[in-house]
Amino acid sequence: IAGITQAPTSQILAAGRRMTLRCTQDMRHNAMYWYRQDLGLGLRLIHYSNTAGTTGKGEVPDGYSVSRANTDDFPLTLASAVPSQTSVYFCASSDYPSGRSSYEQYFGPGTRLTVT
């Protein structure tokens, strides 16, 4: 593994179903993030984690939950999917708050989710 991996690559999900998007990084970065990207709205932060064991809400957290049990993994769960959650989801990490690259975020390849 090099960088950030996300799974699945794409998914079609029936409304009301529960879904977990997986994200794993191998850079030992402290901070991890989940964004959704929608046409005309850009990247919007859903949840973030500054370090293992802590999480915080971003701009659009409703309907999503996260956990950070260890440094490498940061899963995003949709408890009961709705069509408005159709989007491309990106996981990212950074070496915040320490390191020269504190403000560089590394992004995964994304998960394309369609909720029908």
Added chain:
Amino acid sequence: QKEVEQDPGPLSVPEGAIVSLNCTYSNSAFQYFMWYRQYSRKGPELLMYTYSSGNKEDGRFTAQVDKSSKYISLFIRDSQPSDSATYLCAMSAGNQFYFGTGTSLTVIP
């Protein structure tokens, strides 16, 4: 009002042209300013970042920040077809990042 405003384009230029991409913002607390490049169906990748006001040059790319006007720019010299992508500006104050909607650029050979 959104935190960051960016013209979505699309922008189409001939190969070799100078490209200017711009963003404006409203939050005076932003201190770090970044430009990301995103190819189709890929994740964004960082091109450049600048702290506070001033210019930063990296090869064919120059980033400018004018905090007094709350305005940032990315210039691409001698544009190449491989520069065709969506360019996202981003800003931060602390550990939260705010992104523009992205400008789609096509460089025509």
